[in-house]
Amino acid sequence: MTNDVVLTVTDMSKSFGVVRALKHVDFELRDGEIHGLIGENGSGKSTMTSIIAGSQPADSGTMLFQGAPWAPATVNESLANGIGMVVQESGTVPGITVAENLFLGETGQFTRFGIVDRRAMNKKASAALEAIGVEDLNPATPAGACDFQTRKLVELARVMMYEPKVVVIDETTTALAQDGRDLLYKAMDTHKTRGAVVFISHDLDEIMSVCDRLTVLRDGDIICTFDKDEFDEGAIRAAMIGRSMEGHYYREDNKATHHDEVWLSATGLNLENKLKDVSIEVRSGEIVGVGGLSHCGMHELGKALFGAAPLESGEVVSRGVKITNERRAVRNAFGYVSKDRDTESLSLTASIRDNIASAGLRLIGKGRAGLITKRAENAYVQTPIDQLEIKAPGAGTIVSTLSGGNKQKVVFGKWIACGTEVLILDCPTRGVDVGVKQAMYRLMTQLKDEGKAIVLISEEMTELMGMSDRLLIMKDGRVVREFERSADLNEMEIIECMI
Amino acid sequence: MHDLNPTDVNKETDVTVDTRDDAKTTATSTTKAETTTKADAKAASKARRGKLFADLAPLIGLAVLAIAFVLVGTSSGTNMGYAVETLINQSVIIIIIATGAIFIFAMGSFDISLGASTLVAAMVAGLVHNATGSLWLMLGAAILTAVATSLISATLAAVFNLPVFVTTVAMLSVLGAVAAALVQTTGGAQIRIDRAFSREYDTLAVKLIVAAVFLALCVFLFNYTRLGRVEKLVGGNPMTAKLTGVSMKLTAIAAFGIAGLGVGLGAFLTVLRTPTLTVTSASDIGMNILVAMVFGGMVISGGPRSRIYAAIIGGISMALLNQTMSIMLQGMAGGAGIAQMVRAVLFLAVVWLAASGFRTKVLPR
Numbered sequence: 095m096t097n098d099v100v101l102t103v104t105d106m107s108k109s110f111g112v113v114r115a116l117k118h119v120d121f122e123l124r125d126g127e128i129h130g131l132i133g134e135n136g137s138g139k140s141t142m143t144s145i146i147a148g149s150q151p152a153d154s155g156t157m158l159f160q161g162a163p164w165a166p167a168t169v170n171e172s173l174a175n176g177i178g179m180v181v182q183e184s185g186t187v188p189g190i191t192v193a194e195n196l197f198l199g200e201t202g203q204f205t206r207f208g209i210v211d212r213r214a215m216n217k218k219a220s221a222a223l224e225a226i227g228v229e230d231l232n233p234a235t236p237a238g239a240c241d242f243q244t245r246k247l248v249e250l251a252r253v254m255m256y257e258p259k260v261v262v263i264d265e266t267t268t269a270l271a272q273d274g275r276d277l278l279y280k281a282m283d284t285h286k287t288r289g290a291v292v293f294i295s296h297d298l299d300e301i302m303s304v305c306d307r308l309t310v311l312r313d314g315d316i317i318c319t320f321d322k323d324e325f326d327e328g329a330i331r332a333a334m335i336g337r338s339m340e341g342h343y344y345r346e347d348n349k350a351t352h353h354d355e356v357w358l359s360a361t362g363l364n365l366e367n368k369l370k371d372v373s374i375e376v377r378s379g380e381i382v383g384v385g386g387l388s389h390c391g392m393h394e395l396g397k398a399l400f401g402a403a404p405l406e407s408g409e410v411v412s413r414g415v416k417i418t419n420e421r422r423a424v425r426n427a428f429g430y431v432s433k434d435r436d437t438e439s440l441s442l443t444a445s446i447r448d449n450i451a452s453a454g455l456r457l458i459g460k461g462r463a464g465l466i467t468k469r470a471e472n473a474y475v476q477t478p479i480d481q482l483e484i485k486a487p488g489a490g491t492i493v494s495t496l497s498g499g500n501k502q503k504v505v506f507g508k509w510i511a512c513g514t515e516v517l518i519l520d521c522p523t524r525g526v527d528v529g530v531k532q533a534m535y536r537l538m539t540q541l542k543d544e545g546k547a548i549v550l551i552s553e554e555m556t557e558l559m560g561m562s563d564r565l566l567i568m569k570d571g572r573v574v575r576e577f578e579r580s581a582d583l584n585e586m587e588i589i590e591c592m593i
Numbered sequence: 594m595h596d597l598n599p600t601d602v603n604k605e606t607d608v609t610v611d612t613r614d615d616a617k618t619t620a621t622s623t624t625k626a627e628t629t630t631k632a633d634a635k636a637a638s639k640a641r642r643g644k645l646f647a648d649l650a651p652l653i654g655l656a657v658l659a660i661a662f663v664l665v666g667t668s669s670g671t672n673m674g675y676a677v678e679t680l681i682n683q684s685v686i687i688i689i690i691a692t693g694a695i696f697i698f699a700m701g702s703f704d705i706s707l708g709a710s711t712l713v714a715a716m717v718a719g720l721v722h723n724a725t726g727s728l729w730l731m732l733g734a735a736i737l738t739a740v741a742t743s744l745i746s747a748t749l750a751a752v753f754n755l756p757v758f759v760t761t762v763a764m765l766s767v768l769g770a771v772a773a774a775l776v777q778t779t780g781g782a783q784i785r786i787d788r789a790f791s792r793e794y795d796t797l798a799v800k801l802i803v804a805a806v807f808l809a810l811c812v813f814l815f816n817y818t819r820l821g822r823v824e825k826l827v828g829g830n831p832m833t834a835k836l837t838g839v840s841m842k843l844t845a846i847a848a849f850g851i852a853g854l855g856v857g858l859g860a861f862l863t864v865l866r867t868p869t870l871t872v873t874s875a876s877d878i879g880m881n882i883l884v885a886m887v888f889g890g891m892v893i894s895g896g897p898r899s900r901i902y903a904a905i906i907g908g909i910s911m912a913l914l915n916q917t918m919s920i921m922l923q924g925m926a927g928g929a930g931i932a933q934m935v936r937a938v939l940f941l942a943v944v945w946l947a948a949s950g951f952r953t954k955v956l957p958r
Contacts, residue, residue: 402836424838438836441829444897452826453837455819465817508837 098125100290101260106155108141110495115141117314128282128291130305133334134527137311139294143262147179148172178253179262186245188238193219195237196252222255227277243274259289265525267295271387279304296527310334335529343532344560345539350579352380352563357547358516360399363408368394370571376547383562384551386592391571393433396520396551400430429509433520439505442494446486449493449504450475454512478507499530520551559583567591651890651906658913665917680912685800686859688908691882692811693855695904696848701828701895704761708879709768714739714860716775716870719784736857743853751842772872784870791868803858815901820847828895884940885911
């Protein structure tokens with residue numbers, strides 16, 4: 095790392111309606127460094143970097159890039175002139191191939207007499223993917239057929255292909271399994287020899303090990319910047335949160351507990367090549383964790399348990415009722431929190447009120463001949479808003495304006511409000527900060543104590559170990575091992591089952 | 594790698610640090626707090642103004658068109674009583690059909706066959722009246738025919754797992770052929786009902802009663818029942834709606850059923866208003882409905898911002914525009930063409946403005 099400043103942000107502010115996302119922030123990025131940005135959801139990390147990368151303009155403030163004024167009007171203009179960004183949510187177009195995504199808007203270079211030379215485009219795409227270490231991906235594959243991790247790596251390859259001076263990686267690692275993370279870290283290390291990286295992550299361990307400097311944001315303010323030799327987990331957490339967090343993060347007990355009644359029973363589930371003869375039982379008051387490497391089938395299992403996957407064979411039964419589709423699942427008090435929050439769990443253009451009420455419309459109209467009044471609806475949604483401490487100006491706030499953590503609280507609120515008894519949670523803490531994570535874990539414990547049955551699917555081993563009564567490890571579509579909660583649980587043994 | 598049990602996990606991740614008042618924050622905290630409060634209030638006020646304007650824009654448009662209509666009408670010496678009656682006659686059928694169609698549009702779907710469906714339902718109603726002489730059987734025939742055609746589109750889409758829009762395209766062709774076949778049953782080029790009979794019931798009171806009853810039903814269903822909420826949820830994000838337990842097929846069938854009821858009532862009033870029906874009658878209804886809804890502030894992509902009153906405001910706005918234009922362009926060569934062009938330009942302008950507002954709302958944070 096040199097002390098040459100490659101990018102300067104001065105007095106930058108940005109508001110979205112009533113929400114002030116950035117408040118007069120100043121920021122410096124040095125040549126040759128990996129600079130971490132950390133802060134709670136809604137602290138302004140993504141807003142600042144999206145302005146730097148041309149996604150949106152600032153309301154006020156200035157930027158200097160390599161000594162010259164910097165105000166890109168678009169992401170493409172920014173990328174062409176030296177700053178590229180891999181965004182937090184999916185940035186690929188599903189209906190076109192991986193190669194077409196890589197050269198989106200740039201296919202002219204392969205066009206002769208109006209015809210695109212796909213062979214040349216695919217060859218160049220393969221080279222771009224190999225440059226970041228992705229070697230087994232056919233560039234002719236439609237992006238929509240790739241999993242989330244692969245799509246993120248395609249985005250990374252696209253940005254790196256332009257050889258920008260500055261690369262912004264916005265909370266990408268939450269979508270990546272360890273192999274994907276390793277590729278990303280390697281690409282970042284290589285890149286810092288010729289430029290700088292801004293790296294956003296909620297994973298404190300990761301950001302401390304990867305970054306040379308670290309800036310903490312809170313509520314749209316920059317709180318402080320730490321040099322590598324000043325990194326201290328406690329100090330960083332305190333700066334992030336601005337308050338002390340009391341109590342345990344996960345469950346305090348280390349003994350499996352549950353009631354006797356089986357509330358969810360799945361037998362012999364088979365789904366294409368993703369689930370192979372999977373059977374699982376979940377009892378009232380039990381949290382069953384499901385873990386494994388990406389592609390192990392755990393996410394498909396979550397959907398299958400909710401009746402949302404076209405099973406080849408097998409059945410899911412809850413208290414005598416066969417769960418054959420999502421409608422039947424919801425009618426039998428099932429709830430499902432998807433890994434893809436924005437595309438599968440929320441209506442982003444709707445309000446908090448509309449989203450939370452959506453699963454409980456029958457309850458709101460109950461006793462009123464189906465009549466849904468504003469007053470009844472407001473009363474229905476206010477309880478989960480208060481209980482989950484959703485930060486917003488009001489229940490009418492549009493969900494797309496909320497931070498990731500608050501969006502996830504809305505999803506939880508939707509299922510809690512309607513009295514869900516069997517809750518299937520697929521990566522429920524993906525992309526949320528430590529404060530929200532703690533709130534989610536407390537809520538899960540509370541729901542368990544109330545006798546709800548919970549399936550917790552997660553890629554985070556500590557989360558699974560910290561919360562589950564039983565832990566099922568999946569590999570290649572099968573449940574290969576089951577662990578019971580105990581003080582003797584061994585992480586090494588669990589990971590050995592996974593790989 | 595090390596051994597880790599649930600209690601260890603907690604120990605490793607326990608957050609026991611105290612709050613640290615960072616020097617940088619403390620130094621400027623008071624000034625920033627004041628600045629923030631003022632800025633927050635300003636931003637809140639700006640957001641409220643923006644939302645209010647977006648909600649009121651269709652009403653402002655309606656008011657402007659009403660003023661223009663009165664000014665142009667009185668300055669040209671037009672009989673304003675007659676002009677208002679024509680205005681209601683023009684707008685009421687559009688309002689009824691568009692109000693029903695809002696249920697389809699709110700789902701982010703589209704029915705291109707509304708005009709053709711209206712024509713066929715009107716023709717069947719005319720034939721039933723000619724055969725029976727009954728007003729009520731005529732009304733029933735119009736409603737049954739329209740609801741049946743709508744439900745066929747929705748059911749075909751459900752059975753073959755196709756977007757409903759696709760089946761309505763097919764239905765457009767089928768209905769065109771059915772209309773031609775119905776006309777041939779009379780042995781001529783038109784279906785005609787007794788003019789004296791149609792005049793008896795083609796009154797302002799009948800139109801207003803039919804419209805009021807249907808609008809009240811739609812407002813109730815759209816704003817105060819699960820059905821309306823679910824339609825908007827599907828329009829906002831179909832995948833989320835599905836994973837919230839919404840049956841997409843039943844929702845589509847319900848939406849098309851209500852739209853069919855609107856088409857049936859519209860067809861009933863059409864045959865009273867235009868007792869001589871040919872294969873080209875009601876040909877512009879489909880397009881007029883779309884334009885009216887956009888004028889009324891309906892979001893083309895549907896979803897949570899869909900408003901039932903868009904059909905009412907839009908229907909009246911379009912009739913006002915048409916009337917004002919026809920008074921202004923009276924006697925002018927190519928006047929009808931000019932009116933159509935003005936309507937097209939306004940349509941594009943309204944869609945562009947609506948889309949601009951939407952883009953700014955979905956920018957990433």
